[in-house]
Amino acid sequence: MSAIAGFLTGRVTAWVTLALSVVIVGLLFALVPAGDSDSFPDAGLPSTTESARVSDLLDDFPSADGTVGILVWSKEDGGELTTDDLAAVGDRATGLADLSTTPQAVVPQPSEDGLAAIVAVPLDAADVEGDLSGTATELRDVASDGLSDGLEVRLTGPVGFQDDISNAFAGADFRLLLVTVIVVAVLLIATYRSPVLWIVPLAVVGTADGLARIVVTALADAVGITIDASIGGILSVLVFGAGTNYALLLVARYREELLVEEDRHRAMTTAVRSAGPAIAASGGTVALSLLTLLLASLAGNRALGFACAIGVVIAIAFALVVLPAALVVCGRGLFWPFVPRIRDGDHVGAPPGFWTHLGRGVQKRPAIVAITAVAAIGVLLLGLRGYTVGLSQTDQFLGEPDSVVAQEIIDESFSAGLTSETTVLTDDESVEDTVTAVEDVDGVESVRPGESHDGRTAISVTLDAEPESEAAFATIRALRADLSTADGVTADALVGGSDATALDTNDAAAADLALIVPIILAIVFVILALLLRSVVAPVLLIASVLATFFASLGAGNWIFLNVLGFPAFDANVTLYAFLFLVALGVDYNIFLTTRAREERARFGTREGMVRALASTGGVITSAGILLAAVFAVLGVLPVVALTQVGVIVCIGVLLDTLVVRTVLVPALVFLTGDAFWWPRNTPEMREFSAS
Template sequence: MPAGRTAKRVIIGLWLLLLALAVPVGLNIGSVQSDDARDRLPADAESTRVTELVERIPGGEGDQVLVVQQRQDGITEADRTWATARRDALGGTGMPPVTSDDGRTLMYAVERENPGEDEERTAAFVEEVRLAVAQPPPGLTVQVTGSSAIGADIDAVFEGIDETLMMVTTAVVALLLIITYRSPFLWLLPLAAVGVSAMVSMAALYGIASAAGITVSTQSFSIMIVLVFGAGTDYAMLLVARYREELRRVHDVHQAMGAALRGAGPAVLASAGTVTLGLLCLLAARMNDLSGLGLAGAVGIACTLVTMLTLFPALLLVTGRRVFWPKVPRYGAPATASRGIWARVANHAVAKPVRTAAASAAVLGVFALGLTQLGGDLGETGQFTDTPESVAGYATLGQAFPEQSGRPLTVVTDSAKADDVTALAAAVPGVAEAEPARQGDGLTVIEVRPGATPDTQEEFDTVSRLRAAVAPDALVGGPAAEELDTREATAADNWLVLPLVLAVVLLVLVLLLRAVVASLVVVGAVLLCFAAALGIGAIAYDVLFGFAGTAANLPALCFVFGVALGVDYSIFLVARIRDDAPRLGTKEATRRAVTSTGGVIASAGLVLAATFAVLASLPFVPMVELGFAVAAGVLLQTLVVQPLLVAPLLVALPGKMER
């Protein structure tokens, strides 16, 4: 136990050794990270199977960008000459310059082989093209677009995102700890412990992912880091609050820490266990990025739990009471008087429990109405907070060349059936053209170009019609097909994962609290809070941020984090009520629990919300949406749901906590 006089030094020594081993391993986490579509989608998805088949056919491994030139008063002969010269200088391969019907836009393609489709070579190629056309003639605007350019822009968004997220999160947590503790020393201990936990989590995730052949997405890793910092700081704040109380009652710091661990430890263990089990439910998802997030999150929470219940108490013991300076808790000093805002909140909640709970539920219900404004799927071109050149170029292309604006689809069939499949594909409504591209290994690749604008329902309908027309003789892949497969797999995951998480969390609560009514109250309140937070988010995404839609997996992720983290805070509150209820009765125990834990839970919630809000600072819309919704949910949980809904309901409903 870390509260021992000798054990504290042994534990610190063991953690230093573990950290020395973890750092070089954890820094390799990038080698198991990938954001490629084939790594996100299920192995049996049709677009994934197409990718695997295409890799068997020689050739075709290359990049293509589209250069779009536009002059408002019409493309001149000098513009055409300049375009031809730029294209020839870049290799001269690909579609030659073509002028739009209105004569104001010119488009041409530039292609280059890229064996293995290396992402770094793609990025270098796109940058080379952009530099080549960076100085157009006066009055001529030039945009570089196409699937390779969009892919390069997405990769650029994620470049360095791990380091940025780590630094910003550390700075935010440090600032909030300084404000909370108002001590020049105390804030360093939880931050150091959480930093160790983050590095150990990275090493553990790398080891598991390498051994199991699992790919970790950048989003999964980013969320794991946020969880580690947020949850770790929460656990630290709860333990410090209990330790501070014990230091006033017990002279010896080791005995005080032992009492604090016995008091707060079970609640921290129960809450971390609940969050971990909820995250592990994501392993049942078909989408690999969702199941990978479950693994990453569970590893992060598990490492954080061990760190904060061993290393952090040992650090507190080594530094002694003086670490709290200038507000050192003295032995025998009276406890903080039951006054202040949380005392008033507690008195109101237990004095008029039904009215308080009804009013809180009504407010949350109004927020939940925002769900009616939840937008459709983002699509590939809607994932950026700022419109990059590649996306703007696609829009220009769609207006000037509506028949050429669609993203090409890849159809793979047996070579003996290639002519028939090509004819079937060309006859599908919404298909602009279809022609064989290359063949090998008994297979033929047919390139099909839909006429619809990218990321529109018309494009996805064309994919569905094409698949129906060529099945069972051919398979259809490509960017639009991948997005359609993502939609369908995510929808299936929602129906599987969400009820599974709810059932597991409810079962864990019943076993932990040994009170069915209290468990149902907690789960019901958490579900209402989830709906309210996502409703607030839906309105913000449209009115405040102006996003084109929402990520397909946003409801599932918000549900998992909303339920798991919401139950987390409920466990802290209900555990404190259960401690005092047999002696004081449910009503008085609830009043004291809200008074004593309200400030701590609110502070912990503020820190966790701030860490998730860090995601909203990233230039990637799915991250912004998730960070905003989870932060809003955490604030609602700690400031409204726990003190003004769960607490009064426990007082008002039958099934008291005395037993």
């Protein structure tokens, strides 16, 4: 490590490193083909799930290449449709029929309460996929052309929801990047108190983010992985958050060395040699944790792990290679106006500050501090009451896009499940028995046998529950249970469709959570044990991280239910929050405890922890606040799942930074003493007084 650090920061080799980095990055930007992201990828379910099997079989049916756009007319004031209104809807239906693959099926259907009318427009799925926005715009234009004042129309159904998802992410990359850059710039300026220093780490991390985007999409295209807009957003936030965290740690250690070393090159060499292993270990933990998602059953989870692991590796490379060279080339003046100057003595001669006093205070009463911190975390755990997973289709957006408002109108005036068709596939010889069995299930509103292919018949089933709601899921479970116990070949019937797909996705997400969590914990334990050469320390540190996760999940759940009005968690939010909080929380554990281990060699366990907290408390707090703010930026995207991830991680990082890492972990070290480092718990060299 010393040789590498010396090369990166040498008087001449620093310039060489910086120049080579610019050339290599420039070539990658120029030569690596830019891939495209998908705003609405397939569910990515395993092929063994029942809904995936139905979907695969339906691909061979004559109508497999079809989709539908559903137009809903209603009065702006919520009143009943007049005869003239219904006549206008009929005229618009005639125009919509010209756009349909099945014109005779485009027939207006008024509601029984007289408050709404709908028209379903069958369309060619390939044409819609080729120009979703154009198709949706054309449907809206024809449906609204010449409508009288007070009568309005909205597009929903598969085409409407897909178009709204695309619109939600339209310009998302630029908007998310802009807000992230502003947040990072403001916090770096506040942290460094310099009008120029922040530019270098921001430029380095921003370049890393841009490179990560093109490398990830190019590699994903090469291996057949779909990177959707939400994954791209999380990737950008993670690279900026992790990259600036590593930059803060390196710059803090570099500034510390500049106070005792006249030669800035030697100061940076020492900083890289000291902070480099902690940064590499922290980033390695995050990357390995993300790679565990490749074991997940959902394709979206695998894509997230693939993309973000690559992004973190790139962030580490820039933090340990490009940033040291860039900083040392710029010289001490980069810290203006608070330029670090050489002073007498060494690191221990620094005057005690807030973090030293805090460490001394925790050292005096570690038991009381630990109990108080645990009690505060316990209070947040109470927020887990009412925790549920699974958002309905209309609950997945922030705001009220047309497709959601239209679906709510359908829920009130028609059948709630009208726009979400469930399909039961059965053998041709058992159609009547299957229809009878399906009709007997509670929650089924209507059943209609459809087309046949290769010995199977597709039976269309309409539920009376809102699409992708818990009531719809209960009906799907009941359908599958009743059909599986039916007589004869009816028992071989399969239940698919959008609600069944959403249910299977939730179940697969729960299975992924149960699989990935213990693997991540094992990886974190091994890395901490190897890095700290202790068995007790990893156990206590992982316990603190888990406490942070559950507390932030509880606080987030309370906020979602009582403040933001989210009825449940999205299927993957818990796994993503666990992954980021545990992996990134271990970052701060590593920053603190590796420094404590370094100081322990000179001052003993307890005094070493005080000095480690004094040295890293400021930078860890700054890094935590910055990371929390960066994840909160996910809330600028109008998607509930990303907002939930951002809120939970933001709460967790702040809790981890301000409570767990600053008082709870030091208190545990003071309570356990040398046993914290067992089995390498050699007697402390000396204990300093608290004065």
